[in-house]
Amino acid sequence: MSTAPRRWGPVRSILALLPLLIGAPLLTIRLQYSLPQPLTELYDASTGEPQLSEARILSYAKHLSEDIGYRTVGTREHALGDAWIVQEAKELDEICRKAKERDPSRNLECEWWWQQGSGSHRFDMMNKRLYKTYVNLTNTVFRISNGTPASKEHAILVNAHVDSTLPSPGAADDAISVGVMLECARVLLERRDWEPTYSIVLLFNNAEESLQDGSHLFATQHPVAETVRAVINLEAAGTTGPELLFQATSEQMIEAYSHVPRPFGTIVANDIFSSGIILSDTDFRQFEQYLNVTGLDMAIVGNSYLYHMRKDLVANVEPGVAQHMAENTLALLTYLSSPLSPLPTLATGYAKPRTVFFSHLGVFFVYSYATARVLYSAVFVLSSLLVWNIKGGVRGMKEVGRGIGAVVGGAVGAVVGANVVAVVMRGTGRGMSWFGWEPACLGLYGPAALTGALVSQYLIGPISEHTVLASLLLVQSFLAMVIQLVGVGSAAMFFVTSVPLFVALVLDAIKVTRAGDGVGMWTYALGQVMPLLTGTQVVATVLDVFVPLTGRIGGDAPGENIIASIVAMTGSYTLPLVLPFIHRFGRVKARAVVLSSVATVVMMSIFAARNPFDAMHQKRVFVVHMENVTSGEQHLHVAAADGAPGFREFVHSMAGTFDVNGAAPVERSLGDWDSEWDVLYPFSAFLSPYAIEMPAEEERSASEGKYVEIGAVDDVVDGEKGTRRFRMVVKHPGVIWTAVGFDAHVVKWTLDENPPDEYARHHIKEASFYGVDEWSVDLVVKHDASSPGIKVDFVGIQEQAMWPGKKGEKEAGGGAMRVFERLDAWIERATAGTVDAMLVGCVGGVVVV
Known part of the structure; x- marks a missing residue:
């Protein structure tokens, strides 16, 4: 009398799948990041024909x-x-x-x-x-x-x-x-x-x-x-x-x-x-x-x-x-x-x-939306028929419904679990600890996402692994079909993973990939290989873009939660068969939840001790040396564009060294009417700025003719129409990237044909060729006879006061460059080279025209 082969336990099963789990991502990364051999010669040595030379480029x-x-x-x-x-x-x-x-x-x-x-x-x-x-x-x-x-x-x-x-x-x-x-x-x-x-x-x-x-x-x-x-x-x-x-x-x-x-x-x-x-x-x-x-x-x-x-x-x-x-x-x-x-x-x-396109392991695929709709719909229909057949028709659909709940709940649970850790990391001042290496965030948020997915399964209760696997096929093929029907070509992601899963379940149903009861390990291997290959490509590309991007999206932006959600969602896509695998061993084991929870806490502890920045993955800091030619005041305006911890302490330490009175820096909140950062407007909305008071130097006499002058010419008031027509002329010798901001109800101007039909704030930024020191704009504005004129905030960069761009001729940059030379050396010492600072000298002020 024969007996059914004994099912492997979780450890042995994981070991059996380990070559796939390691090999597929490694192969993908190798192919994705492979580059051609750089050529040095301008001509092919054997043919004499011209060739592209990287050395020349x-x-x-x-x-x-x-x-x-x-x-x-x-x-x-x-x-x-x-x-x-x-x-x-x-x-x-x-x-x-x-x-x-x-x-x-x-x-x-x-x-x-x-x-x-x-x-x-x-x-x-x-x-x-x-x-x-x-x-x-x-x-x-x-x-x-x-x-x-x-x-x-x-x-x-x-x-x-x-x-x-x-x-x-x-x-x-x-x-x-x-x-x-x-x-x-x-x-x-x-x-x-x-x-x-x-x-x-x-x-x-x-x-x-x-x-x-x-x-x-x-x-x-x-x-x-x-x-x-x-x-x-x-x-x-x-x-x-x-x-x-x-x-x-x-x-x-x-x-x-x-x-x-x-x-x-x-x-x-x-x-x-x-x-x-x-x-x-x-x-x-x-x-x-x-x-x-x-x-x-x-x-x-x-x-x-x-x-x-x-x-x-x-x-x-x-x-x-x-x-x-x-x-x-x-x-x-x-x-x-x-x-x-x-x-x-x-x-x-x-x-x-209306074309789907993607490169996959070096092969480029292109097909029309019409083809995509037919293919994806066919896969969903075939998947539904397969599941209907293997689950016994109507009787099995209730169980499939619970399986769909398990799949969807797992994805939602992964996002929730990762975001809980994100909130804790940010709340404890340890945000962006993964910044210095794109895959690092997988180490921090991967275990948390897994824990969330596992915990979500307690809401489902006992369910067979086969049901979860079949439900996963339905969910993926349904998403491919529906997303494509609404005209989003990215539905291809779910199509390329649902097809091999469909094949794996067909082979499993006819017992090609399994022996005895339960889902065979070959079924897991066939169903998981494409998500691993495709998902690894998606994860690598998305993290390449979004991880460094968090260093410039603003300190108030939810960068931690963005990265946590990306890890959870791409992880759920890349390892979808984790859920049926967990249900393979009956109820969701408390041991699995405990292990993933312990791993989450350990990773949080490790990352809490990490410095987000190093010499090749630096923090971006923006420093503007501002000379207000209206008030005569000078300040250092210092800002960062990320939510990493330590910036407040950094600025306070800087103020202790450079503030004229050794006073604490003043924290600012930027709006459309704060002009000191207008050379970077509207990117300035991302910044978290502070102001440090500087000693007022007599720059005017040393920089004669290097300040912005704004005036009105051809100035005509039409009392009957209640308008004022004039040309605003901005003269800026030695100053570049001038920006002006003013409030007015513009009826007509030479910038475009559609100024806003209301009293509003207007920002105009200039960029001209070297040596050009004047620009103008013609305006017709609604005019109130009792108004003294239009208040114009202006700012610009001193062409010779940018560090390190003008380091070789620092003497011409005046006081700003003297400050920058000291400040740059101080930043290098104080941060051990982990900060890259933009240092620009600006002049600004207010005029009424």
Whole structure:
């Protein structure tokens, strides 16, 4: 007489699955972060053909970020960067000329322009209404065509920005992208057999970091802009890993991306970015808004701890990063300039993509929403029939209902458990303890999520593992179908995990993957492998973006809870078979809950002792040396943009050293009427600022002519209409990034055609070319005869008072730079290099016009 094989216990079962649980994530991480071998030579040694050279790209990036340096719009370094890219355009033109000389029959023509212009545009951000104005900003534009009007009629635009932002030399952001464009152009021009059917326009724009002024200038004023049918925008928010496709706005461009050799993109990233959850933006916005074109937005995102930081240097760029971006960009340009290109079809516009796309283990999948709806609905129907059959029809549906409750309850319990720990960590002043390493938050919140999921099962009571497994299939296939039916392509996540689970349950039902009673271990292996592979990719990418992001979303933002929820939700997706596995052994064992609870407490204790920051994962601190030219007062305004503990103590220690009276710093609460941080408006809403009183130095005499002056000219009051018409003129010699704020009911102005029809607060920010010291705006406002005028708050950055960007000529920066030299050394000592400080000297005040 035979007996059924004895079921393995939990330890033996886990050990059996351990190779899968370890091997699948490791394989995924290896494939996801694999980069091409960086090439150094400009030509292939065996064929003599031109090839993309990462060494050449990095040499461009190094020259821009280190030889020229901090290229903040309006500085001398910014002008040097502009002059350099003009010289590179001339060299590309020479390469083109020589290519034509070698083969006169080749249909190839190159043209380039140095564009300079002024303009203004509305730039709403973070639910704030903001206006930008600029004077004499520049772009360098290079077009490659076959010389015919037909070729020039349809163009693919590829864009990168030459400038960098205030506290950063910008090697990755965005000098690498500039180098990629130059190198791709060289390779195309030197390929003997390449001729473009449609033109390529390379835009080296000089003002992205000042809120996309350069791309606005091109889109609204350059003569070739009207020929652009699609855009490829190259960006960076990090220094490691493959470049991520995070925006794709048409089916044609998604199909074009399928031709790249190293795809790394997913509709999940597209959906997250387009939702507005990530408060960031790129030049892509200007091309969409003013040219109404489709395109691809791609960026380096790994290790974004260095994003907009001093250490955004070539030395910190991972080998292979530039090669990866260049190979994909070259493939796109080759395809989009070829006879197969969809560019002519985009001349009449484009439609929002109804296409699912994702890269999975290096393979790029693309299919339509219509196909997705059929596939996902079919899987749900088949899953329902399978469950109906194996659970015995109507009689088993009540049990399945409880199983669905167990699955949903487990996911909710995981989120609740993780967030309870998040509240405790933040409440005890130990928030962001996981910041220094993206996967670290899995260690803190993973056990808490598991505990919450386990505890939730007590509400369900005893239930068979098979029922929970079948219910999991129904939930996942139902979510895939419903989410896709409402038009969200990220439903693919649930589709790719429900299909192998369906197969596993079919094989289990016919006893291919099990022997005797219960669910076989092979069923678990088959059902869990795809969630592990897919989930690991999702977890890695999401944490790459969101963990460093918590260092710049504001101290009042629920960053701890955001990360805890991400861990819980992605963990539930990646390890869905944990719940049926727990029910495999009868009631939810108290021992499992105790073990996970102990692990949670242990991890909380370990993380409570961790410092969130280190030398390569620094805290961002913002310091403004403000000279109020109206009151004569000077202050250090100090702020942070994260909720990590210790900032209050840091500022108090700073005040003890630098405050003129040794007094405690004054904590501030910023609103739209607090102007001292307006050079960073509206990002300033994220900041938690303090003010430290500084000794008033006689800067006026030493800096004659370096202060903002605001006045009104052509001033006419119309008493009958109750309006006042005037031109507000802002003169700012030696001062850049001027910003003004004022209250008025504007009837008409030259910024746009739709000022708010009410008395309101208005913010105007300026960014102009080096040496430009005046801008103006014409206004018609409602006027009260009893009013003395309009009160204008103003602030601007002293061009020579930015540390460390102007460190080499610190004497010209006056008192602010003397303070910064001492302060920077003090911060380095006091924090052991764990703080990166933006140090800018500003002047501000109030006038009535």
